[in-house]
Amino acid sequence: MDDSDAATARQPRVHLRPGSLRDAAPGTLHLLPCEVLATRAAPVERFFTPAIRRGPDGLRASFRGRSLRGEEVAVPSGFVGFVMATEGPGAGLPDPEPPQRDEPPERGWDHRAAATASFGRFTLWGLEAVPGPDARVRGALGWPSLAAAIHAPVAEG
Amino acid sequence: MAAGVDGGDAAGARQHVFLIPESVKDAAKKMRSGLMFVKLVSPCSGEGAMYLFNMCLQQLFEIKVFKEKHHSWFINQSVQSGGLLHFATPMDPLFLLLHYLMKADKEGKFQPLAQVVVDDIYPDCVLLLKLPELEKLLRHVTEEKEIDNRKYYKYSKEKTLKWLEKKVNQTKAALKTNNINVGNRVQSTAFFSGNQVASDSEEDYLRYAHGLISDYIPKELSDDLSKYLKLPEPPALLPNPPAKKIKLSDEPVEATEDYTKFNTKDLKTEKKNSKMTAAQKALAKVDKSGMKSIDSFFGAKNKKKK
Numbered sequence: 001m002d003d004s005d006a007a008t009a010r011q012p013r014v015h016l017r018p019g020s021l022r023d024a025a026p027g028t029l030h031l032l033p034c035e036v037l038a039t040r041a042a043p044v045e046r047f048f049t050p051a052i053r054r055g056p057d058g059l060r061a062s063f064r065g066r067s068l069r070g071e072e073v074a075v076p077s078g079f080v081g082f083v084m085a086t087e088g089p090g091a092g093l094p095d096p097e098p099p100q101r102d103e104p105p106e107r108g109w110d111h112r113a114a115a116t117a118s119f120g121r122f123t124l125w126g127l128e129a130v131p132g133p134d135a136r137v138r139g140a141l142g143w144p145s146l147a148a149a150i151h152a153p154v155a156e157g
Numbered sequence: 158m159a160a161g162v163d164g165g166d167a168a169g170a171r172q173h174v175f176l177i178p179e180s181v182k183d184a185a186k187k188m189r190s191g192l193m194f195v196k197l198v199s200p201c202s203g204e205g206a207m208y209l210f211n212m213c214l215q216q217l218f219e220i221k222v223f224k225e226k227h228h229s230w231f232i233n234q235s236v237q238s239g240g241l242l243h244f245a246t247p248m249d250p251l252f253l254l255l256h257y258l259m260k261a262d263k264e265g266k267f268q269p270l271a272q273v274v275v276d277d278i279y280p281d282c283v284l285l286l287k288l289p290e291l292e293k294l295l296r297h298v299t300e301e302k303e304i305d306n307r308k309y310y311k312y313s314k315e316k317t318l319k320w321l322e323k324k325v326n327q328t329k330a331a332l333k334t335n336n337i338n339v340g341n342r343v344q345s346t347a348f349f350s351g352n353q354v355a356s357d358s359e360e361d362y363l364r365y366a367h368g369l370i371s372d373y374i375p376k377e378l379s380d381d382l383s384k385y386l387k388l389p390e391p392p393a394l395l396p397n398p399p400a401k402k403i404k405l406s407d408e409p410v411e412a413t414e415d416y417t418k419f420n421t422k423d424l425k426t427e428k429k430n431s432k433m434t435a436a437q438k439a440l441a442k443v444d445k446s447g448m449k450s451i452d453s454f455f456g457a458k459n460k461k462k463k
Binding site: 012013014015016017018019021022027028029030031032033034035036037038039040041042043044045048075076078079080081082083084085086113116117136137140142143144145146147148149150151152153154155156 | 171172175177178182184186190191193194195196219221225228230232233235237238239242244246247248249293294296297323324327328332335369370373455
């Protein structure tokens with residue numbers, strides 16, 4: 001990664017538009033237990049959403065003929081979910097939002113990112129069974145509370 | 158392994174799923190700019206890592222990525238492969254400052270902070286100097302001198318170890334009060350590495366907390382901290398070395414026979430594994446992986462350990 005000076009000298013900052021955090025519309029997110037290699041538009045509302053059934057033991061759906069079981073999972077308290085998209089490099093374009101006084105001048109190769117959707121919960125899907133309490137995603141969702149303890153300032157003296 | 162924000166590929170179709178503190182969203186109401194993702198050094202590995210700066214409130218957040226095989230997102234009317242989940246959590250900037258203070262300490266003299274926090278590879282480290290109450294923070298890990306109203310700092314290992322001990326203790330307390338870690342089932346299967354010792358012993362908590370803090374400090378300091386905390390050498394099964402290695406190396410000849418049987422069994426089951434579905438394979442992998450530190454939260458990273 002640090003193979004050439006040219007590469008290392010270009011550590012782009014990605015500026016996140018604060019306005020986009022305010023305005024992001026609520027989105028619907030599903031975490032699937034399979035890898036779909038494509039990243040693009042997909043008619044989720046036409047095929048996936050209508051197949052979701054709510055039963056006494058959680059949600060059921062199917063994808064590519066396989067049966068999925070799901071559960072709605074809330075984002076950790078004190079947190080908000082956002083979907084971010086990077087916008088093209090801002091090279092040469094005038095900055096629509098002038099930088100604040102104490103911010104170093106923006107460099108030509110910097111990128112911009114914006115929140116395109118927000119969410120407070122998402123649906124976690126498992127193959128044939130709802131991902132159990134040992135699922136790694138659930139472990140990861142416990143990270144913020146632990147991180148808070150690790151990074152809280154300690155008392156002096 | 159950047160957090161993925163650095164992609165900026167031409168398609169522009171890539172979407173990143175983030176969890177961000179509400180405070181950042183609230184602050185965003187008043188700001189027009191000043192939120193940015195930058196690449197800085199990881200104080201543990203010395204490699205690049207992604208951070209989020211809130212220049213308005215002058216806060217630093219680290220970005221951690223949950224990554225597990227065989228996941229994808231449906232986001233509204235789109236599909237995003239990878240299934241990554243990014244976390245932006247508040248970061249104690251002292252860990253990063255410490256990285257530079259320890260480096261500068263090789264010169265063995267008192268220096269102004271602006272001469273200490275310099276980096277050719279990650280020049281954005283100067284942003285750290287803008288964080289509030291740096292002087293107060295630095296007292297935990299440095300000796301300081303004031304000459305002509307200018308402050309000069311020098312790394313103090315003694316003070317740093319004391320500071321780290323407090324960090325370990327507060328992390329240990331959080332591990333205990335935190336449901337995720339105290340639940341017996343979760344603890345034994347996910348948080349501790351198949352250790353047969355009663356999984357909630359004081360020593361296990363201490364070792365685990367030490368492991369978490371060690372992800373923010375260089376290896377040498379982690380070893381020193383281990384001695385300082387009087388952590389006993391972990392019993393034969395260190396979390397990291399693969400089980401196979403142990404089997405192949407130190408076993409007496411007689412025992413090897415037994416282990417060979419196990420080995421062949423292992424191979425058979427591995428062959429069986431190849432008949433499993435992809436999802437099941439992923440699950441099997443998850444169960445096996447030794448879990449020790451922060452990595453345990455974010456799936457298998459092929460992180461180089463020094």
